[in-house]
Amino acid sequence: MWQWMEGGGAAPCARGKHAAAVLGGAVYVLGGRGAGGNLPLRDFWRYHLASGVWERLDGGPAAPPALQEHSATPHEASLYVFGGEVGALATETPLWVYNTETRLWRKLAGSPAPVPRRGRRAGGGKPAGGGPRGRRGHSAHALKDCLLVYGGYMDLKGSTNELWAFHYESESWHQVRTAGPGPARHRHAAALHDNKLYVHGGQCDLRECADLWHYDTMSRVWSQVRTPAKLSPGPRSGHAALRAGAHLYIFGGESAAVPTNELWRFHFGELPDGA
Structure with missing residues (x-):
């Protein structure tokens, strides 16, 4: 059964398109949009699971700007925040790292934004990075030694099927080359299980999808999982996924701009032959 958790004292305002992660007995919430989607938010909060109390965090001068539809992934004592919509004036795509022990943000510079064609120097080609x-x-998603970033929506390009790995030790990126192309998606739901990244639904540009895929991180092969249409969730985007034991759970999302509160469960052990 569901239980409404009322935090004591100050608490974050209502919002959507934020990022949340669990680390060290607390839930961290960053950014998003408030006021019915009209107000970009930059605030950063921590909810203590044991006491049920919210705490607003500062993080110092290197804290990220207002972000929406970004990701926050825990690894050891840090949160890794990537992507999101930061406005037309953004010139790079950094990775922000928040250390929960020092309570400070650190910005790792990313690739610069593409230079408009008329502003490029002769022979310049692609910008460095x-x-x-x-x-x-x-x-x-956090693997043992790297952060795996999949898909997303890129301005002027639409949905992408790019797969990138950020290596924690060397603090370097590399694009993962796969045996074949995976689905181009954004606003999908995804979770890791048994060295496989499962991806459900989302949008391919403007089209909402209902299919289920997995990427094998060992063989580097994408495969579509065939499931009976009558026993599968319909097209949706903006939903959430997590793995619990031998199951993949997905909740919520929108279908044709209509929100849903459906909760679905997929059993990994029921994969058909050849999936």
């Missing part, structure tokens, strides 16, 4: 460029509505 080895990381993924600006995107929102992607997903990010």
Whole structure:
């Protein structure tokens, strides 16, 4: 059964398109949009699971700007925040790292934004930088030694199927080369299980999807999982996914701009032959 958790004292305002992550007995919430989607938010909060109390965090001068549809992924004692919509004046796509022990943000510079064609110098080609460029509505997942970033929506390009890995130790990016192209998606739901990244639904540009895929991080192969249409969730985007035991759960999302509160469960052990 559901239980409404009322935090004591000050608490974050109503919002959507924010990022949240669990680390060290607390839930961290960053940014999003408030006031019915009209107000970009930059605030950063921590909810203590044991006491049920919210705490607003500062993080110092290197804190990220107002973000929406970004990702926040825990690893050891840090949160890794990537992407999101930061406005037309953004010139790069950095990765922000928040250390929960020092309570400070650190900005790792990313690839610069593409230079408009008329402003490029002769022979300039692509701008320097080895990381993924600006995107929102992607997903990010912590593997043993790297952060895996998949998909997202890129301005002027639409939905992408790019897969990137950020290596924690060297603090460097590389684009993962796969045996075949995966689905181009943003606002999808995704979770890791048994060295596989499962991706459900989302949008391919403007089209909402209902299919389920997995990417094998060992063989680097994308495969579509075939499930009976009558026993599967319909097209949706903006929903959430998590793995619990042998199951993938998805909740909510929108279909044809109509929100849903459907909760679906997929059993990994029921994969058909050849999926």
